[in-house]
Amino acid sequence: xxxxxxxxxxxxxxxxxxxxxxxxxxxxxxxxxxxxxxxxxxxxxxxxxxxxxxxxxxxxxxxxxxxxxxxxxxxxxxxxxxxxxxxxxxxxxxxxxxxxxxxxxxxxxxxxxxxxxxxxxxxxxxxxxxxxxxxxxxxxxxxxxxxxxxxxxxxxxxxxxxxxxxxxxxxxxxxxxxxxxxxxxxxxxxxxxxxxxxxxxxxxxxxxxxxxxxxxxxxxxxxxxxxxxxxxxxxxxxxxxxxxxxxxxxxxxxxxxxxxxxxxxxxxxxxxxxxxxxxxxxxxxxxxxxxxxxxxxxxxxxxxxxxxxxxxxxxxxxxxxxxxxxxxxxxxxxxxxxxxx
Amino acid sequence: xxxxxxxxxxxxxxxxxxxxxxxxxxxxxxxxxxxxxxxxxxxxxxxxxxxxxxxxxxxxxxxxxxxxxxxxxxxxxxxxxxxxxxxxxxxxxxxxxxxxxxxxxxxxxxxxxxxxxxxxxxxxxxxxxxxxxxxxxxxxxxxxxxxxxxxxxxxxxxxxxxxxxxxxxxxxxxxxxxxxxxxxxxxxxxxxxxxxxxxxxxxxxxxxxxxxxxxxxxxxxxxxxxxxxxxxxxxxxxxxxxxxxxxxxxxxxxxxxxxxxxxxxxxxxxxxxxxxxxxxxxxxxxxxxxxxxxxxxxxxxxxxxxxxxxxxxxxxxxxxxxxxxxxxxxxxxxxxxxxxxxxxxxxxxxxxxxxxxxxxxxxxxxxxxxxxxxxxxxxxxxxxxxxxxxxxxxxxxxxxxxxxxxxxxxxxxxxxxxxxxxxxxxxxxxxxxxxxxxxxxxxxxx
Numbered sequence: 190x191x192x193x194x195x196x197x198x199x200x201x202x203x204x205x206x207x208x209x210x211x212x213x214x215x216x217x218x219x220x221x222x223x224x225x226x227x228x229x230x231x232x233x234x235x236x237x238x239x240x241x242x243x244x245x246x247x248x249x250x251x252x253x254x255x256x257x258x259x260x261x262x263x264x265x266x267x268x269x270x271x272x273x274x275x276x277x278x279x280x281x282x283x284x285x286x287x288x289x290x291x292x293x294x295x296x297x298x299x300x301x302x303x304x305x306x307x308x309x310x311x312x313x314x315x316x317x318x319x320x321x322x323x324x325x326x327x328x329x330x331x332x333x334x335x336x337x338x339x340x341x342x343x344x345x346x347x348x349x350x351x352x353x354x355x356x357x358x359x360x361x362x363x364x365x366x367x368x369x370x371x372x373x374x375x376x377x378x379x380x381x382x383x384x385x386x387x388x389x390x391x392x393x394x395x396x397x398x399x400x401x402x403x404x405x406x407x408x409x410x411x412x413x414x415x416x417x418x419x420x421x422x423x424x425x426x427x428x429x430x431x432x433x434x435x436x437x438x439x440x441x442x443x444x445x446x447x448x449x450x451x452x453x454x455x456x457x458x459x460x461x462x463x464x465x466x467x468x469x470x471x472x473x474x475x476x477x478x479x480x481x482x483x484x485x486x487x488x489x490x491x492x493x494x495x496x497x498x499x500x501x502x503x504x505x506x507x508x509x510x511x512x513x514x515x516x517x518x519x520x521x522x523x524x525x526x527x528x529x530x
Numbered sequence: 531x532x533x534x535x536x537x538x539x540x541x542x543x544x545x546x547x548x549x550x551x552x553x554x555x556x557x558x559x560x561x562x563x564x565x566x567x568x569x570x571x572x573x574x575x576x577x578x579x580x581x582x583x584x585x586x587x588x589x590x591x592x593x594x595x596x597x598x599x600x601x602x603x604x605x606x607x608x609x610x611x612x613x614x615x616x617x618x619x620x621x622x623x624x625x626x627x628x629x630x631x632x633x634x635x636x637x638x639x640x641x642x643x644x645x646x647x648x649x650x651x652x653x654x655x656x657x658x659x660x661x662x663x664x665x666x667x668x669x670x671x672x673x674x675x676x677x678x679x680x681x682x683x684x685x686x687x688x689x690x691x692x693x694x695x696x697x698x699x700x701x702x703x704x705x706x707x708x709x710x711x712x713x714x715x716x717x718x719x720x721x722x723x724x725x726x727x728x729x730x731x732x733x734x735x736x737x738x739x740x741x742x743x744x745x746x747x748x749x750x751x752x753x754x755x756x757x758x759x760x761x762x763x764x765x766x767x768x769x770x771x772x773x774x775x776x777x778x779x780x781x782x783x784x785x786x787x788x789x790x791x792x793x794x795x796x797x798x799x800x801x802x803x804x805x806x807x808x809x810x811x812x813x814x815x816x817x818x819x820x821x822x823x824x825x826x827x828x829x830x831x832x833x834x835x836x837x838x839x840x841x842x843x844x845x846x847x848x849x850x851x852x853x854x855x856x857x858x859x860x861x862x863x864x865x866x867x868x869x870x871x872x873x874x875x876x877x878x879x880x881x882x883x884x885x886x887x888x889x890x891x892x893x894x895x896x897x898x899x900x901x902x903x904x905x906x907x908x909x910x911x912x913x914x915x916x917x918x919x920x921x922x923x924x925x926x927x928x929x930x931x932x933x934x935x936x937x938x939x940x941x942x943x944x945x946x947x948x949x950x951x952x953x954x955x956x957x958x959x960x961x962x963x964x965x966x967x968x969x970x971x972x973x974x975x976x
Contacts (some may be wrong), residue, residue, distance in 0.1 A: 243645040246596060246637040253600055253633055257626035260607065264618020264692075271607025271614075272924035278608055279934050283941060286597040290945055293593030297952050340925060489619045490694040500627050508634045515638045518649060 192469070192485055195494035199262035200484045202501060203471075204464030206258055210251035211322075211460055212367075212453040217241035217248055219368025221288060221315025222361065224308060227372055227384055234308060236523055238292060240375035243519045245292055247512060249285065259471075261497055265339075265487035266471040273333060273341035273472075274325060277348060281321045288314025319364045320357040324348060327356020327402075330463060331410045332475035335482075342476065352409055359398040363459075366391040367452045370436070374445035375523050385440055388448070392436055399433070399459070411473070412466035422465050429458035446520075534923045536931040537609040540938055545905070546898055547942045548602050551595035551949070553897050556670055556715055557722020558588040559663035564749060566656045575964060576742045583961035584726065584746070585659070587953055589644060594949045596637070598942070609931070613912055613922035616692045620685070620701060624676040632669035636662055670715050678707020680913050681904070682775045693916065706775055709768045710904070716757045716764065717900065720862055721893035723754030727869055728890035729957045731883035734876055739960055744876060751866070751873040758866040761859060766822070772907075773823035773831075776914060778841065779907035780823060781834045782848035793819040793831040803845045806835060843909045851902040858896035865889060 220227070220241050228234030259267040271278055291311035295304055331352050334342040369388035373381050403426065406412045416422045432455040439448035467473070471487060474480035488494065562585045569577035603625060606614050614622070642650065643658035650658070685700030686693040695701070727750045730743040773780045780786070785801035785808055786793065795818035802809040817827035824831070834842050869886065872879045912919040 243641040246641060247634065249600070250629065250633045250637050253603060254626065254629040256603055256607075257622070257629040260603075260614065260618055260622035261626035262622075264622050265615050267607050267618060267622065268611040268614035268924075271604060272609070272611035272926065275608050275924070275926055275930050275934075278604060279937070282601045282604060283937065285600060286941070286945070289597040290593055290948075293589070294948065294952065297590060297956070338925075489623065490689075492698070493619045493623050493695045496695075496698050497623055497626060500630060504630050508630065511638055512634065515642055518642065519645060521649070 206255035208457040208460035212456045213248040215364045216367045216371040217245040219364035263487045266482040269339040284314045284317040323357035323360025324353040332473035362395040370449040425461040548598040553718035553721040556718035563659045579961040611924035628672035636665035674711040682706035719757040726750035731886040751869040755866040755870040758862045782843040783852035788833040795819040848907040851899040855899040
């Protein structure tokens with residue numbers, strides 16, 4: 190079978206959808222996982238919710254779209270991946286459910302225990318998805334033990350291998366930094382500065398984890414093979430690293446939004462590294478490369494891909510335009526009055 | 531319990547639970563938009579407070595609708611792997627288009643609407659709630675095009691062991707899907723209309739905020755009557771479509787066992803599935819079933835015995851869910867006419883108001899019964915006539931589904947109770963006082 194142009198387009202779009210999802214939902218998941226570290230009291234916690242309130246729902250749609258696009262463009266990969274990763278995926282879904290409900294319901298009733306209850310679910314529902322997404326993607330990078338029928342020859346604990354956990358840890362810290370930067374941008378002083386200081390610390394940890402992750406990837410995965418074949422691709426990880434080095438520069442200047450934007454760019458470029466490294470696989474098999482699901486053997490028909498390309502060309506610019514407008518509308522800094530009552 | 535049954539129960543739980551929140555989302559968003567537009571046009575603060583009040587109830591309901599929808603999308607992959615592989619080319623693309631066209635719009639503008647009070651102009655704010663409502667309904671259209679394709683597959687060709695798209699326009703113009711859409715979405719409007727009528731009735735009986743709730747009542751009465759009466763007509767056409775395209779579903783929902791020309795219809799029937807007959811069949815009116823189903827008193831109606839047992843849907847479930855839906859549908863027609871007639875002075879009819887309060891759960895039951903008929907009546911097919919449900923299920927271990935099914939039931943059960951408790955709590959509390967109406971940003975609520 191030969192690769193067609195639409196398969197490549199959708200492979201790239203698949204990567205773009207994940208990249209945007211991580212860059213956007215990453216900050217609200219991160220802010221949620223820092224809830225107890227950032228919000229010392231009731232008022233401060235409310236600021237964290239206010240910082241992500243208008244955004245989290247729209248951000249999560251990128252996940253729905255990434256999932257939907259996988260289903261539509263690479264149905265076999267979608268079917269095998271989701272049934273093989275059954276337990277972690279359902280854990281992820283339950284976490285996201287509880288988090289979404291927590292954001293919506295926390296303020297709908299005046300009672301301390303009510304709030305504490307939702308705060309805990311908000312924290313757990315933010316931390317767990319970050320961890321699980323990291324574990325899942327690290328395992329995909331490494332290849333999962335699927336046989337010729339696409340059956341997984343391991344269980345949840347097999348996925349919790351050291352490399353998988355390192356990926357999970359990386360996502361947790363990367364998102365936490367991203368979230369702290371967003372809170373620094375949205376929150377009033379001095380809360381803002383405290384979030385920025387926390388971001389500086391988690392930034393160092395994230396940087397170390399990335400370096401470690403890249404080195405170990407070289408040892409235990411094929412993720413760098415494409416980069417050796419096509420050295421131009423090195424631009425992705427290189428730019429990712431450069432962008433991440435800009436984060437503390439802007440943090441020290443107090444330019445929190447710019448620091449956040451560079452963190453977002455880093456996440457996008459890091460995802461680009463992952464997608465470029467995986468190519469042409471979507472779900473590589475660690476048992477035998479012949480069992481791997483690739484953009485060729487798992488894709489939809491050219492007609493479906495063509496129609497979806499048309500829909501994407503017509504509507505994604507519109508989506509981006511109003512998303513951008515909404516972010517602009519809500520990019521104001523939360524004032525003291527907002528939290529002082 | 532085997533994996534197939536557990537997966538079916540899990541999907542049924544997830545789908546039915548999701549559909550507890552969808553109808554109110556589809557309808558209450560429009561009603562909120564209408565109230566807010568009336569405020570924009572008249573400057574009457576009652577309408578503004580009504581928009582905020584109904585909008586808050588909408589929002590509480592919307593939260594659960596969204597999060598349970600995500601699970602549903604991913605369950606096709608987790609639990610129905612071979613289905614996803616087989617039909618992803620068509621079904622998957624419809625879901626992806628839904629997300630692109632509807633979900634972004636919906637989730638962005640619901641936030642603009644709620645958090646945008648005082649941040650954007652009243653016009654933009656009103657536009658935001660209209661866009662939210664329209665997006666929810668666009669999403670329903672794509673979902674029903676997808677479901678309609680499972681009910682009546684069109685525009686495909688079987689190639690390489692899967693259904694591949696051959697004609698996108700055939701999928702988009704699938705008459706079965708459109709009649710389903712034209713049935714499901716208006717039924718959501720009826721549910722929402724009765725929700726507003728019922729909650730308004732509760733306050734009207736207590737003489738609480740009379741002016742605001744009389745206005746809510748009036749708008750909802752007109753809205754509900756239009757869609758209730760429409761549904762009775764559309765339901766009939768929809769049934770005829772089922773008769774033509776899904777003969778096994780028709781036979782099951784009528785508990786019709788033996789093929790006959792000029793089939794009659796009995797007022798009282800009790801199916802006896804085991805013995806392939808009806809244990810009670812009273813007051814039979816000749817030719818009526820043929821007439822209802824095919825608009826021809828002498829038409830042939832195929833009986834269940836025409837098919838081997840393993841190709842028949844569960845009869846009792848289809849039969850009773852159909853009857854519950856239809857009986858409630860007629861009740862809604864009647865009730866909505868009464869509400870319409872009393873729309874100017876509803877507080878003068880306390881009995882009707884009481885009935886309307888007790889009526890709030892009934893449209894939910896009708897909607898669930900409708901879906902039960904649609905989905906159970908399609909069995910044993912996951913794609914009617916093309917793929918059986920048992921061939922679609924993922925090769926999961928009994929432990930995996932054995933853990934996830936109770937997890938779904940427990941988590942969903944608790945969240946459902948919390949959600950409906952919150953809705954009831956805020957519905958009773960009533961609208962915000964007038965002084966809260968200053969253009970304060972809605973972040974106050976967090």
